[in-house]
Amino acid sequence: MSELDEKLVAALERLSHVMRTLLWEEAVQSRLSPIQIQTLIYLSSHPEELCRVGQLAHEFGLTPATISDAVDALAEKGLLVRRPWPEDGRVLTLCLTTEGQRQAQRLSRWTEALQEQIAPFPLAEKERALRFFLELIERLYRAGIITVARVCLTCRFFRANAHPNSQTPHHCALMDKPLAESKLRVDCPEHEAAHC
Amino acid sequence: MSELDEKLVAALERLSHVMRTLLWEEAVQSRLSPIQIQTLIYLSSHPEELCRVGQLAHEFGLTPATISDAVDALAEKGLLVRRPWPEDGRVLTLCLTTEGQRQAQRLSRWTEALQEQIAPFPLAEKERALRFFLELIERLYRAGIITVARVCLTCRFFRANAHPNSQTPHHCALMDKPLAESKLRVDCPEHEAAHC
DNA sequence: CCCATATAATTAGGACTCCTAATTAAATCT
DNA sequence: AGATTTAATTAGGAGTCCTAATTATATGGG
Numbered sequence: 001m002s003e004l005d006e007k008l009v010a011a012l013e014r015l016s017h018v019m020r021t022l023l024w025e026e027a028v029q030s031r032l033s034p035i036q037i038q039t040l041i042y043l044s045s046h047p048e049e050l051c052r053v054g055q056l057a058h059e060f061g062l063t064p065a066t067i068s069d070a071v072d073a074l075a076e077k078g079l080l081v082r083r084p085w086p087e088d089g090r091v092l093t094l095c096l097t098t099e100g101q102r103q104a105q106r107l108s109r110w111t112e113a114l115q116e117q118i119a120p121f122p123l124a125e126k127e128r129a130l131r132f133f134l135e136l137i138e139r140l141y142r143a144g145i146i147t148v149a150r151v152c153l154t155c156r157f158f159r160a161n162a163h164p165n166s167q168t169p170h171h172c173a174l175m176d177k178p179l180a181e182s183k184l185r186v187d188c189p190e191h192e193a194a195h196c
Numbered sequence: 197m198s199e200l201d202e203k204l205v206a207a208l209e210r211l212s213h214v215m216r217t218l219l220w221e222e223a224v225q226s227r228l229s230p231i232q233i234q235t236l237i238y239l240s241s242h243p244e245e246l247c248r249v250g251q252l253a254h255e256f257g258l259t260p261a262t263i264s265d266a267v268d269a270l271a272e273k274g275l276l277v278r279r280p281w282p283e284d285g286r287v288l289t290l291c292l293t294t295e296g297q298r299q300a301q302r303l304s305r306w307t308e309a310l311q312e313q314i315a316p317f318p319l320a321e322k323e324r325a326l327r328f329f330l331e332l333i334e335r336l337y338r339a340g341i342i343t344v345a346r347v348c349l350t351c352r353f354f355r356a357n358a359h360p361n362s363q364t365p366h367h368c369a370l371m372d373k374p375l376a377e378s379k380l381r382v383d384c385p386e387h388e389a390a391h392c
Numbered sequence: 393c394c395c396a397t398a399t400a401a402t403t404a405g406g407a408c409t410c411c412t413a414a415t416t417a418a419a420t421c422t
Numbered sequence: 423a424g425a426t427t428t429a430a431t432t433a434g435g436a437g438t439c440c441t442a443a444t445t446a447t448a449t450g451g452g
Contacts, residue, residue, distance in 0.1 A: 003378075004322050005314050009307045010382040011329035016212035018336060021257050024410090033437055053401060061217050066439050068402055073437090082401095090400040090447045111205045117335040118201050125328060126200050132317070132325045133207035139313040140214060182199075186206040220439090229408055249430060262410050264431055269408090278430095286418045286429040 018114060026110035030103070032077075035060070035070045037107050040079060043096050044104035046189055051094045052085075059148050079103055127182050134184055150191040152184045214310060222306035226299070228273075231256070231266045233303050236275060239292050240300035242385055247290045248281075255344050275299055323378050330380055346387040348380045 023034045030037065038060065043051050053071060057064045071094060074080045079100035085091035096104060118126070134151050141149035152158045152172070162171035168178035174190055185191070219230045226233065234256065239247050249267060253260045267290060270276045275296035281287035292300060314322070330347050337345035348354045348368070358367035364374035370386055381387070 002315070004319070004326065005311050007378075007380075007382050008314050008322060008326055008329070009311050011326060011333065012211055012310070013215060013307070014333055014342070014382065015208055015329065016215040017257070018342060019209060019212040020216075022341075027437095028411095035438070054399085061213070062438090063440065064401065065403080065441080069438080072402090088400080088448075092401070111209070113339070113341055114208070114336070115201050115205050117332060117339055117341070118204050119198070120335075121328070121331070123200070125324075126204060128321075128324055129328045130200065130204055130207060132321060133204070133211065135317070136313060137207065137210055139316075140310070143309070143313055145218075145309055145313070146210070146214060182203075184203075186203050186210065223408095224440090231409070250428085258409090259411065260430065261412080261432080265409080268431090284419075284429085288430070 019111070022110055022113060026107065030107060032103075032107075033070065033073070035062075035066070036074055037110065039067070039070055039074060039094075040096070040100060040104040041108050043080065043094055044101060044108070045187075048093050048095065050189075052091055053094070056094075061147065074100070123182075130184070131181060134186070137186075150185070150187045152179070152188065152191075155188065155191045157190070215307070218306055218309060222303065226303060228299075228303075229266065229269070231258075231262070232270055233306065235263070235266055235270060235290075236292070236296060236300040237304050239276065239290055240297060240304070241383075244289050244291065245281075246385075248287055249290070252290075257343065270296070319378075326380070327377060330382070333382075346381070346383045346385075348375070348384065348387075351384065351387045353386070 023037065026037060027034045032040070039056060042056060042059065053064050053067050056062075056067045056071075060067070071080070071082070075082065078097055080094050080096050082092040083095050085093050121129075134153055137146065137149060137151050138153040140146045141151075141154050152170070153160070155172075157172055157174040159171040159173060161169050163169050163178050166178070168180045168183075170179040170181070170184070171177070172179055219233065222233060223230045228236070235252060238252060238255065249260050249263050252258075252263045252267075256263070267276065267278070271278065274293055276290050276292050278288040279291050281289050317325075330349055333342065333345060333347050334349040336342045337347075337350050348366070349356070351368075353368055353370040355367040355369060357365050359365050359374050362374070364376045364379075366375040366377070366380070367373070368375055
């Protein structure tokens, strides 16, 4: 437990606070709650079978009750509809309406201010930082602190360093394509957990 | 606005979520609210003149009303007292009681699980990551997205690269001491903003 | 086939978060 | 001295997030 580790944690705390603030500002502007915003964005970027109250709760680390509330609010605003799922009568999938998709599109830019400050860093530094983040997320996942990873490093289709000494050293067995360090995913929709 | 930037933001979002979760877990265990926990920790690590409702609000990006509520709760639990400030009759400083200090000590470990996962990284990688974080915080501060920085890079006492090619290239004019890259601070109590 | 159990989602009720607006009191400006 | 600014609190309201209870569907064993 070095001083350096403490500083890294403190820095992450700061950045975490920045994100909360940005999300809150977006919430005020758009007259949606933070959780409603995140729900819309999630729904617009995941396949229908993953768009369910229970799944959202699992992803966000909240209870189904909390998500159900937010979904209610979004349904009342006409941004999504609940649709029965043929394969299981207990399940309702959450589908964005056209207006919901339009909003989600706009909302997905809530991190823009942060992204603008990240953009000017040199490419090599950003790649190293991303690698650090991905490895950290992997560790947190394996330690059980995160329940959903969806990063390449924990995916059963991932082959680390399959093409050594190349610009694209890694490989995704699902897409059957070599991957550059900077192409490693943070939230892959096709991710399937390696059962290790 | 590259894909890489988006991934970095997404990764930060993930990590931000981890912090919220850890804080929430600590809150449940300790029967204090997240904001109460952060208040206690802040009070235990800052000088009395910075321990005021308005200052806390500024640091945390909340309204004084919100902080006042949390302070009320902490005062009722006997963890702090409000003390009149001789130099300004409107001001009340917030002082931890003995029990408050004891609790703050314990609570300051709420990030331990994250720190444990950071610890095993190679030193050089951690130093690079810290540098990246500090520069990002600096940029966010200069862009007005963060209102309080307290990192060396934005301090009027900081002399970047004053001792080139040394193990301790930077210099703090307040302590009058050379600083290694890994000694750069994230939340220095003596920090004074450079007026640039 | 049917009953017990498990799972998906919702509802109800409560503590806490966080805001805006209004109030009280002290400091500062003119 | 009177007007304005600043520090803090209070009151009231929308939203977060929980636990516990409820409804409905799926699944597995006798």
